Amino acid sequence: MAQCGGVRVHQNQFIMSKKPTVQPALHKVIMVGSGGVGKSALTLQFMYDEFVEDYEPTKADSYRKKILLDGEDVQIDILDTAGQEDYAAIRDHYFRSGEGFLCIFSITEDESFQATQEFREQILRVKNDENIPFLLVGNKCDLEDKRKVSFQEASERARQWGVPYVETSAKTREHVDKVFFDLMREIRARKMEENKANNGRGKDRKKKSIKSFLFCYKH
Amino acid sequence: MVPPPVVTGLSPNDGPPGTRITIRGENFGAKATDLVGLTICGYDCLLTAEWKSPSKIVAISGPGKGLGDVIVSTKLGGIGTCNVKFKGYKNENIGPMKDSAVWVEETSFYPWDRHSLSSSSFQQDDPLGLSVEGTERKLSEDDLNEKFPNASGDITSENFSACWFLLENHLATSFNDLQAGLLHLKRKVEGQKEGHLSFLKTNVGAVMDQVDTLILLKERYGTDLDEFGSEPTLKLEKAIKESEREARKLYDDVLTRRDRAEKTRNALNVLSRFKFLFCLPCSIERNIKKGDYDIVINDYMRVKNLFLKRDIPVFKMALNEIERCIVGIKKQLHVKLVKMPIHVDEQKRLIRYLINLDNSFEPAWDAINGHADYLHTRMKQCYEEHKAAIVEDLNKSKNSNLSSKYSKFTALHDTNQCPQNVIYVEEMCDIISELFPDIWKLGQSYFTGELHVKVEPGHKTAFKHTVLNIMEVFCKRLRAAIIPHTLDKNMDRNTYEAWTLPDIDVMAVYLPDCLRYVRLSLANPLHEKWKVEISGSHNGITDLPLNFERAVEDLVQVISESVLRSEAREGPLLENQQAQKEFDKQIEQLLLTFYYVLDSLTSKGSSDDDDDDEIRSPIVSQLIGTPSFVYKSRNHNQKPAWEHRLLMTLANCQYTMNSVLRKTIEAFSKSGYNISPNIIRKSRTDLENLERSILESYLEQKSDPLVGTIEPSMYLGRFDWDTNITPTDLRPYAKECINNLIHVHFEVNSISSKLVDSVLPQVVQTIAEELYRLMSCVQKFSTAGIQQAHIDISALQEFFQGYSTPRAKDHFKEAMELIPPLNQKDLTIVEDILQKCRIKMRLQILCLQKS
Numbered sequence A: 001m002a003q004c005g006g007v008r009v010h011q012n013q014f015i016m017s018k019k020p021t022v023q024p025a026l027h028k029v030i031m032v033g034s035g036g037v038g039k040s041a042l043t044l045q046f047m048y049d050e051f052v053e054d055y056e057p058t059k060a061d062s063y064r065k066k067i068l069l070d071g072e073d074v075q076i077d078i079l080d081t082a083g084q085e086d087y088a089a090i091r092d093h094y095f096r097s098g099e100g101f102l103c104i105f106s107i108t109e110d111e112s113f114q115a116t117q118e119f120r121e122q123i124l125r126v127k128n129d130e131n132i133p134f135l136l137v138g139n140k141c142d143l144e145d146k147r148k149v150s151f152q153e154a155s156e157r158a159r160q161w162g163v164p165y166v167e168t169s170a171k172t173r174e175h176v177d178k179v180f181f182d183l184m185r186e187i188r189a190r191k192m193e194e195n196k197a198n199n200g201r202g203k204d205r206k207k208k209s210i211k212s213f214l215f216c217y218k219h
Numbered sequence B: 001m002v003p004p005p006v007v008t009g010l011s012p013n014d015g016p017p018g019t020r021i022t023i024r025g026e027n028f029g030a031k032a033t034d035l036v037g038l039t040i041c042g043y044d045c046l047l048t049a050e051w052k053s054p055s056k057i058v059a060i061s062g063p064g065k066g067l068g069d070v071i072v073s074t075k076l077g078g079i080g081t082c083n084v085k086f087k088g089y090k091n092e093n094i095g096p097m098k099d100s101a102v103w104v105e106e107t108s109f110y111p112w113d114r115h116s117l118s119s120s121s122f123q124q125d126d127p128l129g130l131s132v133e134g135t136e137r138k139l140s141e142d143d144l145n146e147k148f149p150n151a152s153g154d155i156t157s158e159n160f161s162a163c164w165f166l167l168e169n170h171l172a173t174s175f176n177d178l179q180a181g182l183l184h185l186k187r188k189v190e191g192q193k194e195g196h197l198s199f200l201k202t203n204v205g206a207v208m209d210q211v212d213t214l215i216l217l218k219e220r221y222g223t224d225l226d227e228f229g230s231e232p233t234l235k236l237e238k239a240i241k242e243s244e245r246e247a248r249k250l251y252d253d254v255l256t257r258r259d260r261a262e263k264t265r266n267a268l269n270v271l272s273r274f275k276f277l278f279c280l281p282c283s284i285e286r287n288i289k290k291g292d293y294d295i296v297i298n299d300y301m302r303v304k305n306l307f308l309k310r311d312i313p314v315f316k317m318a319l320n321e322i323e324r325c326i327v328g329i330k331k332q333l334h335v336k337l338v339k340m341p342i343h344v345d346e347q348k349r350l351i352r353y354l355i356n357l358d359n360s361f362e363p364a365w366d367a368i369n370g371h372a373d374y375l376h377t378r379m380k381q382c383y384e385e386h387k388a389a390i391v392e393d394l395n396k397s398k399n400s401n402l403s404s405k406y407s408k409f410t411a412l413h414d415t416n417q418c419p420q421n422v423i424y425v426e427e428m429c430d431i432i433s434e435l436f437p438d439i440w441k442l443g444q445s446y447f448t449g450e451l452h453v454k455v456e457p458g459h460k461t462a463f464k465h466t467v468l469n470i471m472e473v474f475c476k477r478l479r480a481a482i483i484p485h486t487l488d489k490n491m492d493r494n495t496y497e498a499w500t501l502p503d504i505d506v507m508a509v510y511l512p513d514c515l516r517y518v519r520l521s522l523a524n525p526l527h528e529k530w531k532v533e534i535s536g537s538h539n540g541i542t543d544l545p546l547n548f549e550r551a552v553e554d555l556v557q558v559i560s561e562s563v564l565r566s567e568a569r570e571g572p573l574l575e576n577q578q579a580q581k582e583f584d585k586q587i588e589q590l591l592l593t594f595y596y597v598l599d600s601l602t603s604k605g606s607s608d609d610d611d612d613d614e615i616r617s618p619i620v621s622q623l624i625g626t627p628s629f630v631y632k633s634r635n636h637n638q639k640p641a642w643e644h645r646l647l648m649t650l651a652n653c654q655y656t657m658n659s660v661l662r663k664t665i666e667a668f669s670k671s672g673y674n675i676s677p678n679i680i681r682k683s684r685t686d687l688e689n690l691e692r693s694i695l696e697s698y699l700e701q702k703s704d705p706l707v708g709t710i711e712p713s714m715y716l717g718r719f720d721w722d723t724n725i726t727p728t729d730l731r732p733y734a735k736e737c738i739n740n741l742i743h744v745h746f747e748v749n750s751i752s753s754k755l756v757d758s759v760l761p762q763v764v765q766t767i768a769e770e771l772y773r774l775m776s777c778v779q780k781f782s783t784a785g786i787q788q789a790h791i792d793i794s795a796l797q798e799f800f801q802g803y804s805t806p807r808a809k810d811h812f813k814e815a816m817e818l819i820p821p822l823n824q825k826d827l828t829i830v831e832d833i834l835q836k837c838r839i840k841m842r843l844q845i846l847c848l849q850k851s
């Protein structure tokens, strides 16, 4: 939170009318997936309601804005990472700061689907946490006629990992909000759980139960 | 009030100076001129800022180092805020040869760029006067950032943190060195404090020079201003614009031409690289014309493998074109497939093509159904044609009723006058025997998987049903045509309209013919099946030769393993003369043994069979039509009657000669041993002898009683050739003779149809001989006797024609010559009676006809 100090100075300067508020909770989301699957497109659609037709490979982009999550003010911080293999080396570093992951592949490209396995493994290795908030996202579902990855196949993999599977389209905005909000809910739930654990209460509660609760919530 | 701008997105979020950054957020102003300020990490970057939209600006980062804000200011919203941070790297010179992960503007905008080109004002000397450490031991900037939030190691920064600086640059420097560094720094600071004045003092000359130069510069600028106005660059700008225009004029043409040429070259390249794909539609057409479907299919597969996964529009187009072609071909092939008539092999080929082309329908099944449908239509067609013909006939016969009645007998063998029904039956039979085998064959290859199609589960019963249906329809149609009263009254008579029959007498004559025809046509397809199921067409043989064959094969195996194949260091056994001889002898023995087995089977007095004697003893009066042994063999543990055994052994014998012997020889020679021709020859002669002797004993058994009955029967009822009984028919003895021969035919045929040809002619020959003998014994003929003799002999001669040997024919002729000749009137009588006989005995004649 200290990093935001500079920002707050300005805020206090110009938004004086508001009483000083508690800084809203910050949820750090990381977009991972192969190049060209639509990570940036999803992010930009979510952030700015715009769809970018041109493909411009990303290195690492940051986005942060305030949103209302189930009536609560929160900040979402999105790190849009590079899918191109050229940048594979710097991924570890990014992943460390993530609290939740959207693992994207394109349903029109089987390779991108296969690559999700690697991403998943890398994330688990870096975060060392089986239950890290994580969504498997099949993007470009507007291109049904070019589909190469079946819904069943993808949901089967998601089931194995114990994560939800959602299909999105950055173009039509289908399920774009859903994936971000679902992920933030998981992150929030996860944090609450950890808080309780840290406070010494509910230590015996299993993470698993939270997980399954989240499942019901989503489907 | 317009809200202040807020930056919410940076792409990318880090980079060295000169990084092109897309800045996104809100309230960046309504137009480009609303943007009045942009700082990145504290450096003003407004000059590079490109306003794109109220939510998007593209700019290029300045030399700011470490994490910092990106602040946008607008005319109306004021200074904005920032949610995301940009991280500047140390100024790292990205030359043309260096890989960079981000887009670096190559044109330089800033004075500090020039600095970095000359030497580096940023890479100052170490303020402690110590040598800069190598890079091997360094804390990462992130870690430092974490430890000293909001601080910076940049000595020129507001937030400079000494700890950061030391940790970053002097992690490995010893304490003493650091102390020395501190002293150095202190000295420098002291020097600077009093330095201003002393600096001026020492450099007064130079300073004065500079002042002079500045004054001069000012004067010059003043005069220039007078001379050229306040905008000295205007002219220059104009000139540049002008030259640019000129340059464009000069080069635009060339450039566009070059672009076009390049494009064309690219297109040509693509075309030649993928010529195969683009030319395929043409070559497909060509190959189809030539009928080379195999090539077409091959090409299609290749193209599909190569290009289907590629997402390039041109390929897609070409592929679509090809796909269209293929669909056309498929349709064409399918039409061909079900268009009748068609040869089965051709059809099988088409089916293979269609399967290779990944067809959606089931070509094999369609073909079968097509055949069945075609068969049905052909039958129907045939029916309609003949129906029409009948109507025509009826009309005609109404007109000439009388004539047709007269011709009833005489015209019977005239096919022109044959009843339409019969012609219809024959044609139907032809249709069935022509078309049905195809359906059967196709069905067989479909279900045995020969066609490489997956057999649909329901199809087996469906096929059975189809076949049965065809047969049923066929039978019912025939019945309707010739024996309509046997049709099921309610149902079938409606569907298969009964034919108007000619006179039942006329019809009856033709029925056997029809039957024969129908049987023949049905035997055809079924025969095919037998061939598959029973190895070879040697019906009538028993297991014996096959067992022998198998035994021999086993033996050969053993022999070849133990004798013929010489192991290492074991001299070839057969090089030894003695052994060779011995071996030959053994083989001879082997073949001989089998011969003995066959022989002993036929030997008469076989001790285990007492009843045989009884049967063999010829009973003169026995009517062979009801053989007594039929009853006897029942309580004889299924042991066949001796005559049958004879025939079977005969068949075995022939089979052994023709097949087993050859196979035995082959089996030996395959394992490297050639049986000496002597042995083979001997064995063959043995078998031939055996065959002959069996045949003889069978003939003796059969023809003796047959021939023996002729004489007593001829003179039965006190008949003699000089009695004057006007002949009306064949004499009983002749009829008996015919019936007996038919019986023999039946018996032999029931064992093996092959044997008929070796047995019957012999019998006929003895009959002919006997007749000749009997005729030569006749002393005196009456006129009626002459007529009768002519009738009898020529009838027998005629009926037995099919199985007459040259000698038999001679005997018949000689017998005829013995009878006094006929005058003209008698000749007609004889002919008439003969004609009547022929009609009466049609069935018998049919039996003895050669099929």
Ligand SMILES: Nc1nc2c(ncn2[C@@H]2O[C@H](COP(=O)(O)OP(=O)(O)OP(=O)(O)O)[C@@H](O)[C@H]2O)c(=O)[nH]1
Pocket: A033, A034, A035, A036, A037, A038, A039, A040, A041, A042, A052, A053, A054, A055, A056, A057, A058, A059, A081, A082, A083, A084, A139, A140, A141, A142, A143, A168, A169, A170, A171, A172
């Ligand atoms: N039709 C369709 N196109 C999409 C969709 N999402 C992204 N695209 C297109 O896919 C291309 C790549 O999208 P990006 O978002 O830049 O891909 P990325 O995952 O960020 O790629 P990297 O930055 O290299 O990792 C762009 O041309 C987008 O227009 C979608 O949902 N539907």
Ligand SMILES: [Mg+2]
Pocket: A039, A040, A041, A056, A057, A058, A080, A081, A083
């Ligand atoms: Mg991207």
